[in-house]
Amino acid sequence: MSHTALDVLQDVFGYDSFRGKQYDVIQTLQQGGDALVLMPTGGGKSLCYQIPALLRPGTGIVVSPLIALMQDQVDALTELGVQAAYLNSTQDWQTVREVEREFLTGQLDLLYVAPERLLTDRCLNMLARGQISLFAIDEAHCVSQWGHDFRPEYLGLSLLAQRWPEVPRVALTATATAQTRAEIAQRLQLEQAEHYVSSFDRPNIFYRIVEKKEVRRQLLAFIQQEHAGDAGIVYCLSRNRVDETAAFLAEQGIHALPYHAGLDAAQRARNQTRFLREEGVVMVATIAFGMGVNKPDVRFVAHIDLPKSVEGYYQETGRAGRDGEPANAWLAYGLQDVVQLHRMISESAGDEMHRRNLAQQVDAMLALCETTSCRRQGLLAYFGQQIDACGHCDTCVEPPESWDGTIAAQKLLSAIFRLWRERGQRFGAGHLIDILQGKRTERVLSNQHETLSVFGVGSDLSDQMWRSVLRQLLAQNLIEVDSEGHRTLVLTETSRAVLKGERRLLLRRESSSGPAAHKVKSQRAQEPALEGEDLRCFEVLRSWRAQVAREQGVAAFVIFQNATLRAIAQQRPAQLSDLDGITGIGAHKRETYGQALLDCVAAFQKQNQDQLMPSAALE
Missing domain, CATH: 1.10.150.80 (HRDC domain)
Known part of the structure; x- marks a missing residue:
């Protein structure tokens, strides 16, 4: 085995030089120190613990949350000549015993273990009998109870510091806010660890967000026009939506497969294996799929429902273009998505503070969608990083037009106010728009809402325009979905300034193009041209x-x-x-x-x- 980190990088992995802060992390671990590493997907996090594990005596223990990820990592390391193995629930007892024997006899460079297995008495006792070079806790954001991928078993990993205080530990994740970083350090007892925070920027990904109309047709047009034959991931909010979308795409000749927790484990495993090993497969999935998926040539990630948080969205889009080549992140969302997420929050377990935190995360995601400035600026600012306009997102390529929406906002806010003040009633977006446009629907007439002074005052704007106004007022916290989950809209403390004419509102003008079209074309993700x-x-x-x-x-x-x-x-x-x-x-x-x-x-x-x-x- 080579004696320096650079030797290992070149001789084992076949790379000429380190990137970013890789070498600094490796040096810290090689010398016995602890580290907390934030490095974007595709930034080379694995090398940060694989190389010091090869340089230090003993076996590197890697805590990994996903079985599929373990197998991929071990396959790749074996191809490099590294002695690696894993322990998980898919193995029979003979295989488990053989892996344990290899560890105890010092034959393994790296051993991947799921957190649930690591915390069993059998595994802890086995580890105590062998020599450990380091502990690597991958996907460390799973320890955050505020996060989108929280896993309770990760909370037990603090015992590694107590039982093996002399063994260096490294926690790694691709994205985390300052709050999440602090929680990782506290829960894993890494308060004294060196922090290595790389840029979160993924410049090879083109970000585009569009208004949801006929979303399946929009998605189909996006894939057919820009990603025919490419591997990609489509995220949906519900299992039913996954099944319906996968079936629709398959009917249109796209090699699409479903993935969600409602499928039996064998079917999920088969679909994931096909996605990883076959070319041009599109996986349609809930967020149950994706964390740690080691497939470098995913050319696009699409969302057809609004993600629950910016942190989750960035984690998911980061699964595109891990090979550093051009990739696309495409999102379609609508007002109903916002209402649906707030309803889910009102029904979720947890105390009021937890629900308020979830609502703030949805609001931040909506604000990102409705921004008129650079998408990437908004994304990275969420993680505390400031950059200039990227020139590589839809709002940079074609800056959206703005219009003075003050009067329109006043009309909408007045409608909400008068319904509550005069009738003691609250309604959702559709009914409010009907009132403003002067539509004499059965519901309007049965409630005598045609007698309201605001009836018909908004007939100058289309249904699409009013929904755009509503979304932007939600994004600016001028209205909110009621906290009781009734899907109705209420005023906020900040509404008063607009109603009184003390605040002018510039709103984003939506494209009037059809459901399958959009002026901005995201850049076709292609490999560097060979001829x-x-x-x-x-x-x-x-x-x-x-x-x-x-x-x-x-x-x-x-x-x-x-x-x-x-x-x-x-x-x-x-x-x-x-x-x-x-x-x-x-x-x-x-x-x-x-x-x-x-x-x-x-x-x-x-x-x-x-x-x-x-x-x-x-x-």
Whole structure:
């Protein structure tokens, strides 16, 4: 084994240099210190604990929340020549006993364990009998009780500090607010740990948010026009929505699969395996899917319902473009989404403070959707990072028009006020819009709302425009959904200034385009262009990789990522030494696959020359 971190990086993982704060984290752990690491998805968090685990004596214990993630990580490490294994509920007792034996005899460099298993007496006793190089707690935000991925079993991981005070520990996550970071440090007893907070920015992701109209048609148009044949994830709020959307996309010829907690475990596992190992699969899922999914070539993440929080949204969109190549984050939302989320909050377990916190998270997500400024600025500001306008989101590419919505807002606020003041009544968005537009519906007439002074005062605005006004007033906390879950709208303390004309409101003007169209096209996520012979050679290499992956029962990217194959296609190596320096080819992979790669390239070169010979002879 190599003796320095850089040696391991180059010889084992096949990378030339460290990125960002990777080296600083590795040094801290190598020297026995603790660390709390925030690094965006695709930023190389795994190397931060894998390399010091290889450098320090003993086995690195990695706490990982997902079985699928463990298997992917172990498959990838095994391909690199690293001795890695995992313990989880899918294994029979003979396999478990063999893994335990390998750990106790010092044969493992890394051992992945689910938090539930780690906290059992059997596992703790086993760990106490072996030598541990470090503890890595992945997806550490799961310890936050305010967070979107809270897992109660993570709270028990504080005992690692008590039972193994001399073993360095590192907690890692992709996104966390200052509040979440403080909670991670406190609950995992990492108050004295070094904090390494990298930029949260994912510049390769193009962010676009659109108004929800015929959302399935909008989604279909987005996929067909911009991501035909690409792997992607579509997030929905409910299980029924997942099933319906997956079936709809499949009927339209898209390779779509469902994933949610209502499916049996075997079906979920099959669908996840197909998503990871087959190309061009679109997974339609609830947020039960995604955390830690190790698939680098996801080209888009779409949301067809409003996410519950900015933190959750950023975690989910971060699953696109882990390979650093262009990817898209697309979200469609509507006023009904906001009302639905507030209803769910009113029915949720927990005390009033907890429900208030959840409501504030929804409000922050709505504000992000309704912003007229750079999306990325708003996202990163939520995590305490300030940047200039990114130039790589819909509001930067085509800044939205604004209009003076003060009078419209006053009309809407007056309608809510008069219904409550004069009739003691509260209603939802649809009925309020009917009153403002002067519609004599059965409900309007039965309540004699046509006699209100505000009846018909808003006939100059369309239904779509009024819904836009409503959303923006919600986003600016000028109205709110009532806290009792009745889906009605009420005034807030800040409404008074607008009603009295003391505050002017500039509102965002919505696009008038049809349900499948939108002026701003997010940038087509494509790999760097290869042409001519380079492209044909790349496709030959991809076919070879797919065959090897099928034979070994692993995902194609575990063998080599696309970036490595592109470099080979462009350089056309003729001997093993020519592979040195190509990203993703370490010593073990060169030894395992080097000759096969050379043979593949040589066969392509010969076929290419043979095809050219007839035309040359004619000359």
